[in-house]
Amino acid sequence: MERNTLQRRAILKALDYENRPLAVQELLDLASKDCPSLGIATVYRNVKTLLLEGRLKQVDMPGGAVLYEKPGIHHHHHFSCKSCQKVFDIFECALNLSKLLPEGFMLEEHEILLSGVCGNCSGSKANSATQEKSMLEGKSIAVSIDTKNSSAN
């Protein structure tokens, strides 16, 4: 039987509060505020449990970084800004992806990762107002910071 521990609550609260995909390390940092004794192993264990329960969804970012988010109220995808490194949720998904597949293939899931330059970064004049406007239009919201992907090499 699942138990509702302080640690698990802290992790879920961090996800609720941030409302964006988070990396394991971010979960630890954020949840530690509510639960200072929290250890990284516990975060890993909870993430795994929550994934199995379907209470968490894994988001694979380019470069191999793995983030976790609450299974959206809305199905959505992600846009990663190459300039500011933020990850934006894209709620629009009016695509007919099945048409891409050969006959006989059955599409069950799809993941779309877009990248480029976000509204904030592209028009240096078009500032955060653009972004808020977009939110109001129900198109996207800024949410995340691309974790890994540092090593320039």
Next chain:
Amino acid sequence: MERNTLQRRAILKALDYENRPLAVQELLDLASKDCPSLGIATVYRNVKTLLLEGRLKQVDMPGGAVLYEKPGIHHHHHFSCKSCQKVFDIFECALNLSKLLPEGFMLEEHEILLSGVCGNCSGSKANSATQEKSMLEGKSIAVSIDTKNSSAN
């Protein structure tokens, strides 16, 4: 100045020969045939160099697995079969993805990851013929085996 070593040639040859996205370990295994002394560190170093030169492209698979492929003659995406675990190339890409983005956002790149059941696995009657037919239609070809993604958790 770049040098054309036996090791590098062996790695590139493996990619040419297999013609599908390969994991680092697969590269080592395959290239070792041409270059038995090849070490994993050299593979990592070459992959990194080749990525920088743009002679290799990174493919992020669901579950966080990272594969590498030659930058396609064709731009393409991937379909991962949940039944047989193979990764298929999808060459069709007639989508208007920019329309998904809020105003001010500039789309530079996109990655689409589809999954479901492939032609071979869906119709148990529709066998490999389906797949070959699809190839002829220029829609997709079976290419890869999903490496990681084992840990069922």
Next chain:
DNA sequence: GTAGCTGCAAATTCTTTGCAGTTGT
């Protein structure tokens, strides 16, 4: 000849696991 490359082994980093003690139900 020499800078780039290689293999090896050690060092990092990320994730998992064993274990003894703690806690939610």
Next chain:
DNA sequence: ACAACTGCAAAGAATTTGCAGCTAC
């Protein structure tokens, strides 16, 4: 009470790095 859970530290796995010797150009 007792199984689930936790923190810690050790174990594993994946990737990177230091170094001395090798090799393409």
